[in-house]
Amino acid sequence: MIPFEKLTAPTRLYINGEYQDAEGGARFDNINPATGESLGQVAKGTATDIDRAVKAARAAFESSTWANLAAADRERLLHRLADMIEHNTDTLAALETYDTGKPFGDARKIDLPLSVQTLRYYAGWPTKLRGETVPVRGPFLTYTIREPIGVIGQIVPWNFPLFMAVMKLAPALAAGNTVVLKPAEQTPLTALYLGQFLAEVGFPPGVVNIVSGMGTEAGEALINHPGVDKIAFTGSTGTGQHIMRQAAGTLKRISLELGGKSPHIIFADADLKAAMRAVGAAIFYNQGEVCIAGSRLFVEKPLYEQALEAATQAAARLKVGDPFAEDTRVGALVSEQHWKRVDEYVKLGVSEGARVVAGGAPADVGGRGYFYQPTVLAGVTNNMRVAQEEIFGPVLAVIPFEDEADLLAQANDSQYGLAAGLWTQNLGKAHRIARALKAGTVYINAYGMMDPAAPFGGYKMSGLGRENGEEGIAMYTEIKTVWTSLK
Numbered sequence: 450m451i452p453f454e455k456l457t458a459p460t461r462l463y464i465n466g467e468y469q470d471a472e473g474g475a476r477f478d479n480i481n482p483a484t485g486e487s488l489g490q491v492a493k494g495t496a497t498d499i500d501r502a503v504k505a506a507r508a509a510f511e512s513s514t515w516a517n518l519a520a521a522d523r524e525r526l527l528h529r530l531a532d533m534i535e536h537n538t539d540t541l542a543a544l545e546t547y548d549t550g551k552p553f554g555d556a557r558k559i560d561l562p563l564s565v566q567t568l569r570y571y572a573g574w575p576t577k578l579r580g581e582t583v584p585v586r587g588p589f590l591t592y593t594i595r596e597p598i599g600v601i602g603q604i605v606p607w608n609f610p611l612f613m614a615v616m617k618l619a620p621a622l623a624a625g626n627t628v629v630l631k632p633a634e635q636t637p638l639t640a641l642y643l644g645q646f647l648a649e650v651g652f653p654p655g656v657v658n659i660v661s662g663m664g665t666e667a668g669e670a671l672i673n674h675p676g677v678d679k680i681a682f683t684g685s686t687g688t689g690q691h692i693m694r695q696a697a698g699t700l701k702r703i704s705l706e707l708g709g710k711s712p713h714i715i716f717a718d719a720d721l722k723a724a725m726r727a728v729g730a731a732i733f734y735n736q737g738e739v740c741i742a743g744s745r746l747f748v749e750k751p752l753y754e755q756a757l758e759a760a761t762q763a764a765a766r767l768k769v770g771d772p773f774a775e776d777t778r779v780g781a782l783v784s785e786q787h788w789k790r791v792d793e794y795v796k797l798g799v800s801e802g803a804r805v806v807a808g809g810a811p812a813d814v815g816g817r818g819y820f821y822q823p824t825v826l827a828g829v830t831n832n833m834r835v836a837q838e839e840i841f842g843p844v845l846a847v848i849p850f851e852d853e854a855d856l857l858a859q860a861n862d863s864q865y866g867l868a869a870g871l872w873t874q875n876l877g878k879a880h881r882i883a884r885a886l887k888a889g890t891v892y893i894n895a896y897g898m899m900d901p902a903a904p905f906g907g908y909k910m911s912g913l914g915r916e917n918g919e920e921g922i923a924m925y926t927e928i929k930t931v932w933t934s935l936k
């Protein structure tokens with residue numbers, strides 16, 4: 450375990466290529482959720498700081514050093530940034546663990562490699578972004594160009610702080626935009642750390658600006674700033690709706706990756722052993738603080754008791770503990786507020802008629818920190834609030850179903866549509882159900898995979914637009930059509 454002091458994390462805003470204080474020296478306490486103690490103070494960006502950052506991003510967007518940079522050189526910058534992150538894996542994983550409470554092993558083996566892979570994937574795109582020639586009527590040569598949109602405001606959550614930041618930065622930069630990034634107030638450290646790398650690998654000043662602070666202050670200033678051309682957001686559906694309303698004023702482009710209440714489905718003809726191995730990870734990985742968490746477990750009636758028993762055992766087996774301990778599988782929830790909210794949801798479930806068959810209470814880890822026991826609720830019906838609302842914690846609701854029709858009616862009865870998983874050994878049924886589920890991602894006999902090449906996003910109130918893959922970079926471009934007379 451690397452002591453926090455040894456990590457020398459920057460705690461000031463990164464604007465126009467330099468670390469600087471927030472206006473008036475404003476700062477806020479950054480809490481380690483595994484201990485409840487402060488890790489120190491971090492700059493609290495104000496509307497004035499956002500304005501400075503947006504102006505720096507605008508100047509960088511217009512400057513020839515960025516606008517005229519060859520696509521191959523943008524590729525090189527992105528690879529170099531990936532190299533820096535890769536070489537600093539242990540430091541960044543440790544910072545992420547102190548900031549979020551997630552297990553260090555997960556940060557090292559999942560968050561960091563995903564961040565590197567995403568940068569490398571999008572590093573390949575600047576040289577492949579092309580327009581088309583269009584077969585129009587008349588003596589014209591008509592073609593399209595894909596241009597960057599301009600200044601992008603990016604707002605990210607606390608569950609995968611570095612990976613979420615990189616997932617937004619990589620396609621935006623690959624397409625030639627400039628960025629003002631606001632990390633979540635609970636987890637600002639890894640994003641601020643990137644500033645050093647950006648400068649060192651040679652991104653021109655102002656191309657990426659990182660402003661830590663509150664959503665209600667820095668975030669608000671960013672979404673309302675007339676100099677911002679697009680907002681890319683990941684977080685709660687409520688904040689996403691607010692951003693969409695605010696964007697109407699200047700018709701900012703928006704892309705939103707929001708909440709989920711994803712159905713994880715086990716049919717009676719499933720390979721139950723394989724399914725049950727996946728069910729635990731699908732909900733308890735990262736303390737359940739995952740937008741695609743398989744939080745509603747639907748089990749076909751003949752298997753219900755058996756599956757419930759297996760889920761209960763999986764929950765009881767997982768070690769909740771010090772995020773830096775090697776055998777820890779479930780760390781601390783991100784904040785005291787979120788921890789209390791998760792517990793309130795469990796109590797609500799009980800008051801709605803659900804039965805706690807595993808967990809159901811905070812976990813004691815040395816008498817401090819915001820730990821919660823992996824929890825399984827039985828006797829849940831899909832209309833209960835614990836089956837309809839995103840808890841974003843280690844809480845699984847188990848729901849029986851009769852047949853395909855009953856399953857689809859229940860699984861699709863949700864305001865969300867981010868992901869779904871299903872287990873069956875019947876190939877035709879698997880694809881039939883995959884087609885009928887209203888979700889942006891469907892896993893068949895698997896759950897939770899993510900890859901920068903695979904489009905990712907939500908149906909319904911789970912979002913707008915798709916990240917990753919070609920779609921993920923297309924949404925950071927405008928298409929210009931050029932008509933040329935051949936006369």
Ligand code: NAP
Pocket residue numbers: 604605606607608631632633634635662663664665667668669672683684685686688689691706707708709739740839840841
């Ligand atoms: P949130 O409020 O939506 O926060 C996400 C980001 O938006 C943070 O950077 C936040 O800043 C910022 N923000 C908040 N209010 C804003 C505003 N008015 N204008 C601009 N930016 C604003 O989510 P949360 O409160 O951290 O978490 C609440 C719930 O959201 C969770 O329990 C979960 O259900 C859901 N969630 C979903 C995802 C996902 O990946 N889909 C991720 C995280 C959370 P601050 O940090 O300063 O508030």
Ligand code: MG
Pocket residue numbers: 479480481482547548549634635636637
């Ligand atoms: Mg923190």
